[in-house]
Amino acid sequence: MALVLTEEQSMLRDSARGLISDKAPVSHLRSLRDSKDATGFSRELWRTFAEMGFSGLLVPEEFGGSGLGCVEAGIVMEEIGRTLMPSPFLATSVLAASALSRGGNEAQKAQYLPKVSDGSLLAALAIDEGAKHRPLQTKLQATRAGNGFKLNGDKAFVVDGHTADLLIVAARSAGAAGDKNGLTLFLVDPKSKGLAIERIAMVDSHNAARIVFDHVEVNADSVLGEVDEGYALLDGVLNIGRGAVASEMVGLSEEVFGRTVTYLKERKQFGKAIGEFQALQHRAAQLYIEIEITRAAVLKALQTLDADPGKAGTAVAVAKARAGNTATQAVQEGVQMHGGMGMTDQFDIGFFMKRARVCQELFGDSNFHADQLARAKGY
Amino acid sequence: MSDLEKFRREARAWLGQNCPPEMRKPMASDSDTFWGGRNATFSSEAQRVWFERMRDKGWTVPHWPTEYGGGGLDGEEAKIVRQEMAAIGARQPLTSFGISMLGPALLKYGTDEQKKEHLPKITAGLIRWCQGYSEPNAGSDLASLQTRAESDGDDYVINGQKIWTSYANHADWIFCLVRTDPAAKKHDGISFILFDMTSKGVSTKPILLISGYSPFCETFFDNVRVPKAHVVGQVNRGWDVAKYLLQHERAMISGMGERGVGRPLGQIAADSIGADEQGRLDDAPLRSQIASFEVDEAALAAAAERAVDLAKAGQSHPAFSSAMKYYGTELNKRRYEILMSAGGIDALEWESERSRGGARPRAWLRTKANSIEGGTSEVMLGIVAKRILDLPGA
Numbered sequence: 001m002a003l004v005l006t007e008e009q010s011m012l013r014d015s016a017r018g019l020i021s022d023k024a025p026v027s028h029l030r031s032l033r034d035s036k037d038a039t040g041f042s043r044e045l046w047r048t049f050a051e052m053g054f055s056g057l058l059v060p061e062e063f064g065g066s067g068l069g070c071v072e073a074g075i076v077m078e079e080i081g082r083t084l085m086p087s088p089f090l091a092t093s094v095l096a097a098s099a100l101s102r103g104g105n106e107a108q109k110a111q112y113l114p115k116v117s118d119g120s121l122l123a124a125l126a127i128d129e130g131a132k133h134r135p136l137q138t139k140l141q142a143t144r145a146g147n148g149f150k151l152n153g154d155k156a157f158v159v160d161g162h163t164a165d166l167l168i169v170a171a172r173s174a175g176a177a178g179d180k181n182g183l184t185l186f187l188v189d190p191k192s193k194g195l196a197i198e199r200i201a202m203v204d205s206h207n208a209a210r211i212v213f214d215h216v217e218v219n220a221d222s223v224l225g226e227v228d229e230g231y232a233l234l235d236g237v238l239n240i241g242r243g244a245v246a247s248e249m250v251g252l253s254e255e256v257f258g259r260t261v262t263y264l265k266e267r268k269q270f271g272k273a274i275g276e277f278q279a280l281q282h283r284a285a286q287l288y289i290e291i292e293i294t295r296a297a298v299l300k301a302l303q304t305l306d307a308d309p310g311k312a313g314t315a316v317a318v319a320k321a322r323a324g325n326t327a328t329q330a331v332q333e334g335v336q337m338h339g340g341m342g343m344t345d346q347f348d349i350g351f352f353m354k355r356a357r358v359c360q361e362l363f364g365d366s367n368f369h370a371d372q373l374a375r376a377k378g379y
Numbered sequence: 380m381s382d383l384e385k386f387r388r389e390a391r392a393w394l395g396q397n398c399p400p401e402m403r404k405p406m407a408s409d410s411d412t413f414w415g416g417r418n419a420t421f422s423s424e425a426q427r428v429w430f431e432r433m434r435d436k437g438w439t440v441p442h443w444p445t446e447y448g449g450g451g452l453d454g455e456e457a458k459i460v461r462q463e464m465a466a467i468g469a470r471q472p473l474t475s476f477g478i479s480m481l482g483p484a485l486l487k488y489g490t491d492e493q494k495k496e497h498l499p500k501i502t503a504g505l506i507r508w509c510q511g512y513s514e515p516n517a518g519s520d521l522a523s524l525q526t527r528a529e530s531d532g533d534d535y536v537i538n539g540q541k542i543w544t545s546y547a548n549h550a551d552w553i554f555c556l557v558r559t560d561p562a563a564k565k566h567d568g569i570s571f572i573l574f575d576m577t578s579k580g581v582s583t584k585p586i587l588l589i590s591g592y593s594p595f596c597e598t599f600f601d602n603v604r605v606p607k608a609h610v611v612g613q614v615n616r617g618w619d620v621a622k623y624l625l626q627h628e629r630a631m632i633s634g635m636g637e638r639g640v641g642r643p644l645g646q647i648a649a650d651s652i653g654a655d656e657q658g659r660l661d662d663a664p665l666r667s668q669i670a671s672f673e674v675d676e677a678a679l680a681a682a683a684e685r686a687v688d689l690a691k692a693g694q695s696h697p698a699f700s701s702a703m704k705y706y707g708t709e710l711n712k713r714r715y716e717i718l719m720s721a722g723g724i725d726a727l728e729w730e731s732e733r734s735r736g737g738a739r740p741r742a743w744l745r746t747k748a749n750s751i752e753g754g755t756s757e758v759m760l761g762i763v764a765k766r767i768l769d770l771p772g773a
Contacts, residue, residue: 002688265770265771272772275772281770282760282761284764285702285760285764285767288702288763288767292682293678293706295685297681299685314677315677317674321674322674322675322678367667369674370673371670374645374666374670374673379658379660
């Protein structure tokens with residue numbers, strides 16, 4: 001398959017870009033932050049997302065979705081990255097939609113997927129527990145109780161956990177931390193007894209939640225996929241999320257870079273545009289090259305996720321590692337080349353720097369993914 | 380089954396039947412590369428068989444027209460041949476500057492006569508070409524070159540000196556930049572001309588490099604007489620041809636280095652350094668370096684694939700090969716720094732049999748030229764800044 005967008009994909013990009021740049025420029029995030037908005041995103045804009053078919057983009061058509069793939073989800077994520085629009089798209093439309101359509105039984109799919117498609121249900125994926133993304137180290141305990149399970153433990157960095165109508169929770173039902181076997185995914189009602197959600201405003205003015213599970217009871221029907229064998233499902237869903245966040249970072253990097261190059265042409269010192277200085281030209285050129293190469297790696301990963309998801313692990317690790325490094329470089333150069341202006345809250349560049357840091361940590365940073373690649377290659 | 384799938388199936392079957400097993404192993408030394416030419420010799424019977432089968436199939440250059448001995452394949456089919464060759468680790472049957480540099484320029488700027496004369500000899504490996512571009516005082520500032528071509532009836536008489544002429548001492552013909560109008564502005568008085576290296580007045584002198592090899596030469600022209608019909612493109616417009624050719628040269632250099640074939644770097648390192656109980660390389664910082672190198676290497680491979688696809692879709696920027704040249708060469712230097720570190724003291728042996736005559740350190744030193752030849756990394760970044768980013772005064 002050619003590593004370029006098809007005509008349909010280009011049209012999708014144009015329509016996503018049109019909507020997002022019009023309704024949610026960076027000033028949208030800024031005003032949500034400044035007003036300390038309790039939701040952290042615009043529900044009205046989310047309804048528009050649903051009307052345009054974006055919320056159900058990955059949901060199969062029989063459940064009211066568009067039945068599109070990861071390349072298309074990546075296209076929307078890239079546009080989100082350009083303006084940093086806070087949106088349930090990642091947590092609900094990418095992660096939950098993938099988990100439910102890949103792991104759900106017919107009843108679960110029929111119950112939830114149409115609501116994901118029409119935008120009426122928000123969901124969140126609860127994976128991380130420690131400071132770093134280590135899904136295999138999952139400790140949150142699921143113990144059998146009667147017909148179901150009891151959940152005990154803590155989750156952190158649950159993106160959009162504060163607004164979720166449904167939580168998808170990774171728990172350890174057998175084995176010890178570090179084991180691939182013994183992980184189970186559960187569908188949990190956030191209003192369940194014993195469950196406490198703390199909304200946390202993060203450095204990037206997006207929201208994540210810390211969630212405490214204290215003897216939370218779930219019944220057997222709430223198991224997503226197979227008991228003790230949830231790792232493959234989880235890993236598959238995480239890979240889709242990684243590809244999506246990598247796309248967001250490509251959009252973010254390109255936007256920061258574009259703004260920076262514009263500034264290099266406008267800002268004058270020593271009687272000339274600072275972009276005339278070779279010291280800056282070469283760094284700008286290096287960053288351009290990094291972004292182009294990362295863009296190719298990310299598209300490769302997304303195409304592989306669609307064509308052969310079981311073999312996408314390496315391509316995804318490459319994409320997420322590259323995207324994290326590139327975004328980090330882009331925002332640092334962005335601030336540095338904007339000089340003192342880049343340090344001001346009034347300028348948007350800082351928002352990109354903060355979001356890039358969060359995207360690095362989401363579902364494994366560059367070091368994590370380089371390590372994954374090394375393991376896959378046997379060293 | 381689509382036509383392309385059918386083509387892939389046939390290509391796979393043909394390659395499987397025709398590529399000798401010896402030609403599916405990673406190349407071990409320079410002599411494993413077959414360059415063709417009047418004095419060409421094969422280093423093995425398998426090399427000869429493989430070359431001749433591919434030549435007869437038209438696949439020494441699959442995407443050139445069949446009338447010139449190419450395979451007549453379109454971009455999609457040629458990509459399939461490359462992929463299927465890579466899948467079995469098949470070596471290039473023929474490597475030449477005729478294929479990677481001169482050919483594309485001739486196809487675009489050559490007359491029918493020039494194409495008919497030269498292209499079939501390239502695809503058949505009969506003539507080996509070299510490139511006369513750099514001069515002692517025209518390196519990064521190539522357009523300041525001084526080699527003169529003075530008009531004399533139907534001929535030019537050429538005088539001057541080239542330097543860093545790769546394999547000039549083995550080449551049969553040269554494509555050369557010469558100044559045909561000394562009065563014009565420096566980019567405007569240059570012509571692109573072809574001539575036989577056995578012409579009277581041509582001499583070469585190999586330059587000993589830090590690797591101990593002499594792949595580059597000084598090349599001297601002393602009243603060399605060349606018919607005017609050998610100019611490619613318009614007289615005094617040779618810079619257009621030169622730039623076009625450089626794009627192809629840079630694309631070729633960016634692809635240097637045995638990307639993605641053979642054993643993973645991490646395993647090569649583990650061979651000499653060892654691994655811990657979990658199979659992880661027993662040198663954690665080096666392991667991280669290798670992993671991050673392999674991330675970038677895989678990403679560059681995707682970018683190279685994408686560059687071809689963008690060109691096919693008519694969406695590529697003509698200066699993008701400079702971006703790829705920059706990144707590919709810097710990456711190849713990283714590869715060899717890692718290989719040297721992985722080899723440790725074993726990689727320092729220069730003349731022993733165990734080290735195959737110091738193959739690794741010599742290859743390591745060779746890579747240092749990658750970011751100089753064909754335009755330095757700094758020149759590449761300047762081109763990207765000026766032509767792609769449109770930065771002022773670049």
